[in-house]
Amino acid sequence: MKLLINGTWHSNYVDSGDLQAERNRIRNQYFRNWITADGSSGYKAAPGRYHLYVSYACPYAHRTILIRKLKQLENVISMSVLNPDWGYLQGWVFGDWAEATIDDVNGHDYLYQIYQQAKPDFTGKVTVPVLWDKQENTIVNYESAEIMRMLATEFNAFSDGSLDFYPPALQVEIDQLNTFIGDRINDGVYRAGFASTQEAYDTATDALFDALDNLEHRLTHQPYLIGDRLTEADLRLFTTLVRFDIAYYTALRCNVRRLSDYPNLWNYTRRIYQLPGVAETVKFDHIKRHYFDTYEGVINRRIIPKGPVVDFGLVPKVTAIAA
Numbered sequence: 530m531k532l533l534i535n536g537t538w539h540s541n542y543v544d545s546g547d548l549q550a551e552r553n554r555i556r557n558q559y560f561r562n563w564i565t566a567d568g569s570s571g572y573k574a575a576p577g578r579y580h581l582y583v584s585y586a587c588p589y590a591h592r593t594i595l596i597r598k599l600k601q602l603e604n605v606i607s608m609s610v611l612n613p614d615w616g617y618l619q620g621w622v623f624g625d626w627a628e629a630t631i632d633d634v635n636g637h638d639y640l641y642q643i644y645q646q647a648k649p650d651f652t653g654k655v656t657v658p659v660l661w662d663k664q665e666n667t668i669v670n671y672e673s674a675e676i677m678r679m680l681a682t683e684f685n686a687f688s689d690g691s692l693d694f695y696p697p698a699l700q701v702e703i704d705q706l707n708t709f710i711g712d713r714i715n716d717g718v719y720r721a722g723f724a725s726t727q728e729a730y731d732t733a734t735d736a737l738f739d740a741l742d743n744l745e746h747r748l749t750h751q752p753y754l755i756g757d758r759l760t761e762a763d764l765r766l767f768t769t770l771v772r773f774d775i776a777y778y779t780a781l782r783c784n785v786r787r788l789s790d791y792p793n794l795w796n797y798t799r800r801i802y803q804l805p806g807v808a809e810t811v812k813f814d815h816i817k818r819h820y821f822d823t824y825e826g827v828i829n830r831r832i833i834p835k836g837p838v839v840d841f842g843l844v845p846k847v848t849a850i851a852a
């Protein structure tokens with residue numbers, strides 16, 4: 530496991546569970562600040578003040594890239610892109626890949642140095658996305674769901690305020706969908722792919738495909754998860770679905786069915802992909818590089834995949850060999 534412990538970088542730490550509780554505690558305690566339109570939180574929405582560190586490979590970072598694009602915040606919030614290959618001893622590194630960048634805000638080579646700069650004794654994983662405050666020289670937040678919500682709601686003075694992906698009347702339903710999709714699908718593909726036992730893989734895969742079946746049914750008579758309106762829940766689902774056949778089906782053995790075997794989910798994913806600006810945020814070369822070249826040693830190759838489900842039956846049934 531790659532992580533910082535008391536500010537020191539470890540590239541191959543074996544966590545036997547001793548650090549888990551501490552890491553969870555820290556995850557909720559630090560870097561969970563909110564930018565607000567009026568500045569009452571201490572972090573005021575302002576053009577040029579904030580910076581995003583992302584990877585085009587990561588579905589969680591993709592949420593924030595997507596909302597920045599759709600809300601037309603590209604000139605308001607700057608962005609650095611990490612190399613998609615996470616196999617380096619240093620974890621996430623800057624540059625040296627098409628459309629990856631250097632860190633032109635803090636001048637670092639590795640993402641863990643951003644965390645060290647913000648909190649020299651930080652303990653925990655070094656994940657993307659990260660929202661950086663150039664004024665206070667610190668990490669504002671590193672939870673994609675929270676960054677996404679802030680960008681969508683607090684920057685309306687500088688962005689396309691007419692687009693509301695979290696409208697008050699739909700918030701209860703969006704929250705319910707986010708919980709379901711987050712657990713069963715966004716995290717579910719990783720739970721399946723990184724399972725260390727057959728049983729854990731089987732359970733995660735069943736839960737994942739049950740959830741996809743459920744959403745396939747939901748989309749029978751409507752273009753988006755909540756009727757005609759594109760919401761935050763759709764964007765969070767999209768970043769996993771757009772990776773599904775390209776990466777998760779093979780690299781993470783989520784292979785009972787392809788996404789393209791689901792007529793409604795497939796049309797839905799293509800519908801969102803074709804919305805103005807969305808395709809520019811999807812970089813399939815980064816996605817492939819990340820999932821196929823990075824996780825050697827993390828994925829247990831001895832687990833037997835559940836799929837693909839193949840029907841060798843012929844209709845009408847052939848009963849004799851014609852030779």
Ligand SMILES: N[C@@H](CCC(=O)N[C@@H](CS)C(=O)NCC(=O)O)C(=O)O
Binds near residue numbers: 531590657
């Ligand atoms: N809960 C976090 C998860 C982000 C996350 O897991 N990012 C992955 C890339 S897809 C990462 O940076 N992993 C590095 C690691 O596990 O050490 C969020 O939603 O922002």
